[in-house]
Amino acid sequence: MYQTRSITNQLTFFQKVRSFDFILLVCVLIIGIISCFSMYSTDGGDLLYHSKSHAIRFFVFFLMMIVFSFFNIKFWHSTGYLFYFIVLGFLIWASLYGITASGSQRWVSLYFINLQPSELMKIAIIVCFARYYHRAQVSDVNSFKNLLFPITILIIPIALVVTQPDLGTSILIALSGLVVLWLAGLNIKYFIYSSLFFVISLPFVISFLEPYQKLRILTFFNPDKDPLGAGYQIIQSKIAIGSGGLTGKGFLKGTQSYLDFLPEKHTDFIFTLFSEEHGFTGSTFLLAIYAIMIFRILRIGSFTRSYFAKLYCFSFAAAIFIYITVNMSMVLGLLPIVGSPLPIMSYGGSSMLATMLGISIVMSAKIYNKQVIS
Amino acid sequence: MISGSDTSFKKLNTINRRMFIFSAAKIVVFSGIVARLFTLQINQNKKYLTLSDKNRLREWKLPPERGEFTDFFGNTIAGNLKVYQLHVVPEQVEDFKYLMVRLKDILDLSEKQFEKIVKKKKSQKPWETLVVSENLSWDQFSKVNFYLHELVGAKPVLSVARSYPHNENFTHVLGYVAQASPSDLANNEIIKKNHVPGLRVGKIGLEKAFENDLIGSNGIQRYEVNAYGKRINQIDFLEGKKGKNIRLTIDTEVQKLSNELLADKSGSISVMDIYTGDIIAMHSSPSFNPNLFLYGISQEDWQKIMENPLKPLINKTVAGLYSPGSTIKPLVALSALENNVISPKFKVKCTGKMEMYGQAYHCWKKKGHGYMDLRNAIKQSCDTYFYEIARKLGVDRLNKTALKFGLGEKVFGQTFIDEKKGLVPSTKWKKDNLGLGWVLGETLITGIGQGYIQTTPLQLCLMTAQLANGGYKIYPRIKAEKNQDSFEVIKSKIEIMANKKIEDEDTTISPIIKARNFLSTEKNQHKILYRNQENIKFILEAMWGSTNEVMGTSFASRFDDKKYQFAGKTGTAQVKKITERQRELELKAKDMPYEDRDHALYIAFGPYKNPRYALSIIVEHGGSGSTTAAPMAKKLFKLIIDRHEEREKVFKQNLIIS
Incomplete structure (x- = not known):
């Protein structure tokens, strides 16, 4: 901590503020505001529970993000493992004493918030891996001995999340981890081998899935088979998006959501609601904002000097990209329905916290882009 | 920097190269999503718009008003009588049991009738109208109106029913009407088209012979409904056509x-x-x-x-x-x-x-x-x-x-x-x-x-x-x-x-x-x-x-x-x-x-x-x-x-x- 402070002293407060990435900040702000309005729409045009708590969360976590941005990037480097283990601890807590809702034990109750540690793990795994590969030599990366540690680090949380059960989040954690491994220079053959192994073992994996998960996969291939049952969500989502047209039905006028045809409209299907009300124009606009955000993060990564910050930024950008893609593909009927929130847009404190935390580390990398981590 | 500048350079090279590959993939995937959005929202917009309307709009057919029979001199021999009915929408009732007991008391319903109504209620959806009584006497009607403030959810309604003012005089000529049976629906397209639950059609005599002229056409109420089928608001109302009046040659x-x-x-x-x-x-x-x-x-x-x-x-x-x-x-x-x-x-x-x-x-x-x-x-x-x-x-x-x-x-x-x-x-x-x-x-x-x-x-x-x-x-x-x-x-x-x-x-x-x-x-x-x-x-x-x-x-x-x-x-x-x-x-x-x-x-x-x-x-x-x-x-x-x-x-x- 002492070291951190000494380096902070080298930059004045105003210098720090000036080196903020304002474009990234504005992107986050725009998405946040859009999400608040969308939440207002899900409440049927009233300031009810969802819209209020979402707005408060966004506001609080946005402030938190700005404050955390002033932390030196070295701090994140040094606490990388600690962060991971704290989140892992929460995960174990959740699996032991967690709160169960809709058949899944995902949450731990802190007195001010119900935390979903699996969401935080998406970030923690990236920080942890970035720390690990910061030191590793390229030649060492591909040695079997050096692979053991990251794989163990990855498998433990995935296993914990799968048993909650929460297939969607565990897949996203796995993808986050794999992205770091890929960027860290892991030999491409490992990916080819493991994906081959995955394909071969797929039938076995499927046989271990819960009946409802199997149904979801079947539904994805043929949603019209059971339009009122398993296929209902995806069919209604497609109807909502498709009926939005070029400019949408108008704010607060999305009949699919307003009349409750749309399931899970606060969380996973928030994009559907937005797309129904604002149409193709609105959807592409939102997509563009996300794209700019990802681009800015990549840019910050390429200008930062430390390998830790670079690896983190690239990985985080890729992870954010994956979350967005998976969510959108899902509501557009391109992927089976797995629970995956849309960053910042979806209702949910833990997801918001994790995303904001992730962005604040990026911001810190921007401010301290000259910082060298030994 | 512990590692040599050479390995460090190699490391940076790798990450930049891979990042570039990844970025290219991102552009492709994003384009894919935009293309998908385009297909759904622009190309197939019409299809999904109809599906969405089909979801939210529901039509309620109103019973058509039946044409009347007159004799040669224009006197009505089969007309439509205004009747007083009592409707209850169970969904809007706070305490259904209490209401029914009160109504039983006020209308003087027999135990059998009471059970019949309760049974009927169970077979319906809660937002569907339950007809408690099809024909209230004026006494009953005014009594219900008197106690209406206590009977939350009960609605006294004015409706029409077939009446034969000359009672038994024209029975065999005109025949009579009764609720449409499945065979009526199967044999007559026009009845099928205009059918609403409880619709009465001619069973015999001229009521049956001239059914197609007498039946008229439905009024249509179009409502916006939510996913659970509850009516949210009325969008449209089309008035039905009354059936043709038929003048007979009879004196x-x-x-x-x-x-x-x-x-x-x-x-x-x-x-x-x-x-x-x-x-x-x-x-x-x-x-x-x-x-x-x-x-x-x-x-x-x-x-x-x-x-x-x-x-x-x-x-x-x-x-x-x-x-x-x-x-x-x-x-x-x-x-x-x-x-x-x-x-x-x-x-x-x-x-x-x-x-x-x-x-x-x-x-x-x-x-x-x-x-x-x-x-x-x-x-x-x-x-x-x-x-x-x-x-x-x-x-x-x-x-x-x-x-x-x-x-x-x-x-x-x-x-x-x-x-x-x-x-x-x-x-x-x-x-x-x-x-x-x-x-x-x-x-x-x-x-x-x-x-x-x-x-x-x-x-x-x-x-x-x-x-x-x-x-x-x-x-x-x-x-x-x-x-x-x-x-x-x-x-x-x-x-x-x-x-x-x-x-x-x-x-x-x-x-x-x-x-x-x-x-x-x-x-x-x-x-x-x-x-x-x-x-x-x-x-x-x-x-x-x-x-x-x-x-x-x-x-x-x-x-x-x-x-x-x-x-x-x-x-x-x-x-x-x-x-x-x-x-x-x-x-x-x-x-x-x-x-x-x-x-x-x-x-x-x-x-x-x-x-x-x-x-x-x-x-x-x-x-x-x-x-x-x-x-x-x-x-x-x-x-x-x-x-x-x-x-x-x-x-x-x-x-x-x-």
Whole structure:
């Protein structure tokens, strides 16, 4: 901590503020505001529970993000493992004493918030891996001995999340981890081998899935088979998006959501609601904002000097990209329905916290882009 | 930096390269998502918009308002009555049990009714209207309104229901309505199209025959509903079309009189205009009150109707089959004259019975009539005389004449689904259906309207009308139509036809064929049914004698006033073969068990000088035609002729002068 402070002293407060990435900040702000309005729409045009708590969360976590941005990037480097283990601890807590809702034990109750540690793990795994590969030599990366540690680090949380059960989040954690491994220079053959192994073992994996998960996969291939049952969500989502047209039905006028045809409209299907009300124009606009955000993060990564910050930024950008893609593909009927929130847009404190935390580390990398981590 | 700058450089190289690959992939994937959005929102927008509308819009069909029936003078005989109903939407009720208990108390519902409603509630969705009572009395209605503030969720509603203001008077003509059954829906596209739960459709009679005109079309309420089917708000309201009103040719007064005359008796009365074929009255007795069927008839009432030995459910006018008895005699006589079998001067001595191959055929007059000519035989209804001419005529020639005058064929065709054809026997018929040869004795009894021959009362009325108008075919109708020829037009057409015939007499082509050719250009051709009109005139005159001369069978029912004078023919149809012993005893009708008594029949037309109306009366087991049926005709003609002028007035008002 002492070291951190000494380096902070080298930059004045105003210098720090000036080196903020304002474009990234504005992107986050725009998405946040859009999400608040969308939440207002899900409440049927009233300031009810969802819209209020979402707005408060966004506001609080946005402030938190700005404050955390002033932390030196070295701090994140040094606490990388600690962060991971704290989140892992929460995960174990959740699996032991967690709160169960809709058949899944995902949450731990802190007195001010119900935390979903699996969401935080998406970030923690990236920080942890970035720390690990910061030191590793390229030649060492591909040695079997050096692979053991990251794989163990990855498998433990995935296993914990799968048993909650929460297939969607565990897949996203796995993808986050794999992205770091890929960027860290892991030999491409490992990916080819493991994906081959995955394909071969797929039938076995499927046989271990819960009946409802199997149904979801079947539904994805043929949603019209059971339009009122398993296929209902995806069919209604497609109807909502498709009926939005070029400019949408108008704010607060999305009949699919307003009349409750749309399931899970606060969380996973928030994009559907937005797309129904604002149409193709609105959807592409939102997509563009996300794209700019990802681009800015990549840019910050390429200008930062430390390998830790670079690896983190690239990985985080890729992870954010994956979350967005998976969510959108899902509501557009391109992927089976797995629970995956849309960053910042979806209702949910833990997801918001994790995303904001992730962005604040990026911001810190921007401010301290000259910082060298030994 | 612990690692050498070389490895560090290599590391950075790797990450930058891989990041670049990844970024390229990102662009591809994002483009894919945009493309997908484009397909859904731009290309397939229409498809999904309709699907979305299908989701949120739901139509409620409102029951169509049924057309009304009026009589010839425009009086409503089947209308729509405003009724007070009590509706409850369970969803809007806080405490359903409490409400029901309160309503039970206020409406004085029986335990059974109460349970029925609770059961019904369970079978419905909570937002669907539950009809607690279909027909509240005014007392109940005002009571509910008085307590309405305590009855949250209960809605007193004004609705319409079918009503028959003349109760049992028109039952068999109009039929009745009841809830549409699955077979109604399957057999009638229009009912299916306009159907709403609880819709009442015609089950029989004209209500069924004119269903497609009467039904009207639905009003439509379009609502926006949410995913659970609850109505959110009304988007659209289309008013339905009321069904067509139908005016009948029936005169309510005559119909009512018919009902009164046949009170407590089983039988039928039909009255017809002999030129236009308009049905003036058509009643089958006993009748029942069709209003009972409106809300589902009670078990008790139904039992009463079902168990009545006089069979109120049968429309005897079109579905009752009777031996015509002596009422067939004018037709037998006509057939004999037309076929030149006899001349009017032909005489037979009646000794009270006639022997044929050892079998005795009795005349109704035991002592016999003595020497009879044709006119006297009709007037006094001598059976022996008709045995003799039937024998000479043969059943097949009689069959032809009878068919020509409308016997053995449905009068209305499809209008009344229960209408019967009756039967006019012939040698061929017997061979085909019974496989036996015709016996001469059967010809004899056919000549007095017994044996195989069976007719409906309406057929007898039509036969009388076609005799009375001078032998021209008419087409009976019950629905008054605007574009009808006036009686004068019809008559003049007939006269032109007759003149044409005379003009053409010297040509080689048969005048009858000529006349028919001329008439075949008309839609409803008034075909000539005679060969020589003098024969018909003779028969009509003999019928006048039967009613207006001493010794005539219905002399007791005559009118001295020329205005009302009518001509008729009595008939007494045996139901059971009389044994020799009974014949000796000369049993009176009232001494016999009811079901063995003869049917009393009467056919007549009037006024004699200038005939316009024909009627037929049948009283089942009523004894003799002259004592039971003929006096009814007297009362009927009085009323019919008194109302003639008024009828003509309305008739002329409704003419379309082209």
